[in-house]
Amino acid sequence: MxxxxxxxxxxxxxxxxxxxxxxxxxxxxxxxxxxxxxxxxxxxxxxxxxxxxxxxxxxxxxxxxxxxxxxxxxxxxxxxxxxxxxxxxxxxxxxxxxxxxxxxxxxxxxxxxxxxxxxxxxxxxxxxxxxxxxxxxxxxxxxxxxxxxxxxxxxxxxxxxxxxxxxxxxxxxxxxVDTRTFRPLPTDPAMRPFTVGFVGRFEPHKGVTDLLRATELIDCDVSLVGDGSLGGEIDRAAARRPGRVHRHGWAGHAELPGLLNRMDALAMPSVEVVQRNTLPWIGIPLREQFGRVLVEAMACGVPVVGSDVGEIPHVVGDAGLVFPAGDVPALATCLARLRDDPPLAGRLANQGLRRADAEFxxxxxxxxxxxxxxxxxxxxxxxxxxxxxxxxxxxxxxx
CATH class of the missing domain: 3.40.50.2000 (Glycogen Phosphorylase B;)
Structure with a gap:
């Protein structure tokens, strides 16, 4: 064929x-x-x-x-x-x-x-x-x-x-997701502070600034993988919190599973925006159509947190927590729950592994x-x- x-x-x-x-x-x-x-x-x-x-x-x-x-x-x-x-x-x-x-x-x-x-x-x-x-x-x-x-x-x-x-x-x-590449790897969470990850474009509709504020509220580390127009905002957050905000460039398949496995949770805090870059008089609502990195994190055994924008709740399913988009305190609460309740984090990680294998x-x-x-x-x-x-x-x- x-x-x-x-x-x-x-x-x-x-x-x-x-x-x-x-x-x-x-x-x-x-x-x-x-x-x-x-x-x-x-x-x-x-x-x-x-x-x-x-x-x-x-x-x-x-x-x-x-x-x-x-x-x-x-x-x-x-x-x-x-x-x-x-x-x-x-x-x-x-x-x-x-x-x-x-x-x-x-x-x-x-x-x-x-x-x-x-x-x-x-x-x-x-x-x-x-x-x-x-x-x-x-x-x-x-x-x-x-x-x-x-x-x-x-x-x-x-x-x-x-x-x-x-x-x-x-x-x-x-x-x-390629479950042969994206899979749990041996790590020792006790050897690092609780770390929330983000993978994607550093753009306003991805909720990057909301994530920076939420991780500051609960005083945890944040690891951001990608690039975009908000790079300067991330650098300023890193200057305010030395050693707690970690920025990485785009990572390919060979590197990304290792980075995901060093995260205790992955967040996708996207918000809805209106895109006008095709014709300025035509506004196109921009909502997450899927959120592929959520699936990659699940396959690595990392619990996920996502906003209620677009298809994020559908993809997260029973493998993570969902919060109202743009609600920084609610995002911080979800992250704190995963940090402070290891049985919950472990249960969501296992459900994510099953979901990645069975559906994605x-x-x-x-x-x-x-x-x-x-x-x-x-x-x-x-x-x-x-x-x-x-x-x-x-x-x-x-x-």
């Missing part, structure tokens, strides 16, 4: 874990078409080709881009005139990108022109019903008519699909994806003619 996957955007490192697991399926040959991805993603793709003979990838140039417009919806593949993407007909086309993305439109148009009838599946993470400006609504409608099966990552994402008009079959498939392990997710793909390429499946509307455009962006 030859699967062609398209993926775009800077925050795509975690998809390489899925690609790795998919290539371990005995009947899967994988081709990845990527653009505007991070250097880490490029390195991981190159490493995987050394491990798997049945994996090929193309990182191609792009037009516009997330760094220019602030949104992945605007990215466009720019394939050279002589490229190998269309050399072999795939059995499945899987698009990692929302229905309204320009690259989703490109992938579906490429299918119509080169591989008519190839079953197509779509990843979906939007948890807010967002009305995009022209031409994105039309692209979205065309995508919903063309896709054979959708994979929303949460129940809220499935609801958004239905509200926006997708009527096809769908299976909820969450983001995953990439191997289980790969099994679900492949089972759906095999069903779609079944010879008994009726042929689905692509809608005529999908063929109309004002510009040939992929050739």
């Amino acid at each position: 030859h699967v062609l996957i398209t993926v775009v955007g800077k925050r795509t490192e975690h998809w390489t874990d899925l690609f790795d697991v998919l290539c371990e399926q005995p009947d899967v040959t994988l081709t990845v078409l990527a653009a505007d991805v991070s250097p880490v993603t490029r390195r991981e793709l190159a490493r995987l080709t050394g491990r798997h003979r049945r994996l090929r990838y193309h990182v191609v140039p792009h037009l516009l881009g997330e760094s220019l417009t602030g949104h992945m919806a605007s990215v466009l593949f720019r394939l050279p005139g002589n490229h190998g993407v269309t050399a072999a007909r795939p059995d499945i086309l899987h698009v990692i990108g929302e229905a309204a993305y320009l690259t989703t439109w490109q992938a579906l148009r490429l299918r119509q022109r080169c591989w008519a009838g190839v079953p197509t599946t779509l990843y979906a993470a939007q948890n807010v019903v967002t009305r995009f400006p022209v031409p994105f609504p039309r692209i979205e409608r065309q995508s919903y008519l063309s896709v054979d099966h959708a994979f929303p990552i949460t129940p809220a994402a499935l609801n958004v699909l239905r509200v926006k008009g997708y009527r096809g079959p769908a299976t909820i498939v969450p983001l995953g 392990d990439w191997e289980r997710i790969a099994d679900t994806l492949c089972a759906t793909w095999r069903g779609l390429r079944s010879p008994t499946r009726p042929f689905r003619t692509p809608p005529a509307e999908a063929g109309h455009s004002t510009r040939e962006a992929i050739a």
Whole structure:
């Protein structure tokens, strides 16, 4: 089964874990078409080709881009005139990108022109019903008519699909974690002060300043992994509390499990904001669509604390504590409970380990994806003619 996957955007490192697991399926040959991805993603793709003979990838140039417009919806593949993407007909086309993305439109148009009838599946993470400006609504409608099966990552994402008009079959498939890499490691908590961790972008909507205030209230250590515009705020907090605020740069898969295992709790104190970086007169509510680091912490046996924004409570489940977003005293209370009640912290850690293995392990997710793909390429499946509307455009962006 030859699967062609398209993926775009800077925050795509975690998809390489899925690609790795998919290539371990005995009947899967994988081709990845990527653009505007991070250097880490490029390195991981190159490493995987050394491990798997049945994996090929193309990182191609792009037009516009997330760094220019602030949104992945605007990215466009720019394939050279002589490229190998269309050399072999795939059995499945899987698009990692929302229905309204320009690259989703490109992938579906490429299918119509080169591989008519190839079953197509779509990843979906939007948890807010967002009305995009022209031409994105039309692209979205065309995508919903063309896709054979959708994979929303949460129940809220499935609801958004239905509200926006997708009527096809769908299976909820969450983001995953590589439990072979993210796992409990031997540590001695008695040798360090109680430490709360944060992993992500140092930006206002991530609640970084709330976490700094909460950890100061209960006088515990805080370890922050990542980077962003609030780096100066973290440096000032470190100056106020020498030796208690620890800042690390972005960590890859080789380093992050070790950092997580040195945390006594992981916090995701996100707040909701309105994003206006695509068009200033259009506000897009920004809520956490998943919170992948929560799952990575669970797999390491670290109890988690999250705000009630977006999909954080859904991901946390019974493996952590949830507090009202922006409520610093409530966040401090949750952290103090984990510090002062070791049986509670241990129970949540064990529930997190079970949850990571039962629901979020990439191997289980790969099994679900492949089972759906095999069903779609079944010879008994009726042929689905692509809608005529999908063929109309004002510009040939992929050739």
